[in-house]
Amino acid sequence: MKKWLLYILMAAVIGLVLAFIIGLLLPQMRTDSSTMQIDIADPALIKQGEYVARTADCVACHTTLEGADYAGGLPMLTPLGAIYSTNITPDKETGIGNYTLADFSNAVKHGVRKDNSALYPAMPYPSYQIMPDDDIAAMYAYFMSAVKPVNQPNLESELPPVFNWRWPLSYWQVLFAPKREFTPESPDSLIARGQYLVEGPGHCGSCHTERGIGFQEIALTNADSDEYLSGAVIDGWRAKSLRGEHRGLGTWNTAELVDFFKTGRTDKTAAFGAMAEVVEHSTQYMTDTDLNAMSAYLKTLTPAPNKEVKLPVKKDETTQKLLDGVYDTRGAILYAEYCQVCHRADGGGVPRIFPALDDNSAVYARNADSVLQITLSGGRMPETPHDRMAFTMPEFSHLSDSDIAEVVNYVRNSWTNQAPMIDTTDVVKMRAFLKKKPTTATDLPPDLTVADSKKGAGNE
Structure with missing residues (x-):
């Protein structure tokens, strides 16, 4: 019996060693050796690369609140702990300043670092794989020539032992991020x-x-x-x-x-x-x-399976009650007290200032998480030059769990809205989640700084 246990133990050790060796080799099979020659100082190429980086939204994940652009450090929550985005400025010590074009391409498109280890799939390389080499080259020129180098060391993940090993990620890549190319669905x-x-x-x-x-x-x-x-x-x-x-x-x-x-x-x-x-x-x-x-x-995408293509017509019986001061539920009282001044009695809001609550698909989604989170923690619109101001919604976390549930259910099922009901359990779960969630730029009113906000660890 002891001999069989010894054999099983030896087989397990040998299997683990082989899995480790193969895990180290697999990323190298994903990489390409680019021989493309480019002038990283070419203004036209840099401008193209800046646009490509915008379409890929690189800055959002690789920049922290009030941090330098692309210097990394943004926390990203996973079910097992936080990981942090990396410094992708051209700093040679802590960034990607020593990356060749091939190194850069392999990281962006194939999820393989310069040291041939696998990147966490928080980096969306399964999507970036279809990007053409010319766009990757232009983006490389932009990062190397137009982005300011920032000496900021990368942070270690907070994943527990075993789960923070890199070599098992190579098997994930084989299973879920195979090499692929773009295949258009339409001749248009x-x-x-x-x-x-x-x-x-x-x-x-x-x-x-x-x-x-x-x-x-x-x-x-x-x-x-x-x-x-x-x-x-x-x-x-x-x-x-x-x-x-x-x-x-x-x-x-x-x-x-x-x-x-x-x-x-x-x-x-x-x-x-x-x-x-x-x-x-x-x-x-x-x-x-x-x-x-x-x-x-x-707009070419067909309806998702098992979802209502069209909801039944519902008559608005809410607006007149609010105008008449008929508050026949706790949710109606709360809405009149906290919400009506901005979102109006008809739930129509004010165009481009206060969003409508009636007939807003974000409000009557089957899952109420977004409505719960914005009710509890508030938020603000993105700032763009196309509108004069970005408006902020205050948080209502001071309300009780039962009151939050009442007003959310009221909003999601008043006027013409139709949505599943929630209860206080859903509110409790969202409060617990928000305690762990890091504050991002769009969570803060424009006049607040990081020092005024909560801090924590989050997800890329």
Whole structure:
């Protein structure tokens, strides 16, 4: 018996050693040896690279509150602990100043560092893989020649032992991030460009597609599955479905999408949470052609499976009661006291200033996390030059759990809205989540600084 146990132990050790060796070799099989020659001082190439970096939204993840651009250190929560974005300035000691073009390309497109170890998939290289080499080269010129070097050491992850090992990540890459190329779904050049931006540099699926058991996106393209871009919960926000059902983009038209991407708001709604950062750092800088392309492509996506293509018509019985001072529920009283002055009795808000609550798909989503989080912690619109001011919503965390549940249910089911009810358990869970969540730029009113805000660890 002891002999068999010894044999089993030896086999386990040998197997672990082999797995370790293979895990070290696998990333090298993903890398490419680029021989492209470029002039990193070429102004036109640098300008192109800056635009590509905007479409890829690099600054949002690699910059902390009040930190230097691209110097890293942004905390990102995972179920196992925090990891931190890295310094991607051209500093030679702590950044990527010693990266060659091939090193840069392998990191961005294939998730392999200069030392041939695998990157955490918080870096959206499964999406970036389809980016053409010319765009990667232009981005390299921008980072090496136009970004200010910042000497800021990278932070170690807070993942527990074993889970913070790099070599097992190479197996994740084999399973969930195979090498692939862009395959357009449509012969229409505008729609194909939009598909590329959404699927590639924009990495929309990173937030708007559900994750599987290995924390992988369950689909990387629309051709993979109609679950692609069908909505997900990330960082406590409900990243809405971008497909054609009623609670997705079924009620949006292309012009509204373009306006939203460019300004962070429409007459009815406004960007909040992580999407506010996307608008502020990325989409507001994109050309009208690219914004139209993305919007046109998104409107081609069919409704997500098992979701209501269209909700039943519901008569508004709320507005008149509020105007008449008929507060027949606790939720109505709370709405009148805290919400009505901005969002109005008809739930229509004020166009481009206070978002509408009625007929706003972000409000009546099946998952109430976004409404709960913004009610408890507040938020602000992204700042762009297209509107004169970015408005802030105050937090209402001082209200009791039962009051929060009452007013959220009231808002989500008044006027023409129809949504599942929540209870105090949902509020308690969101409060617990927010205690652990780091403060981001879009969580703060414009006049607050990091010193005034809470600090913590979070997720890329």
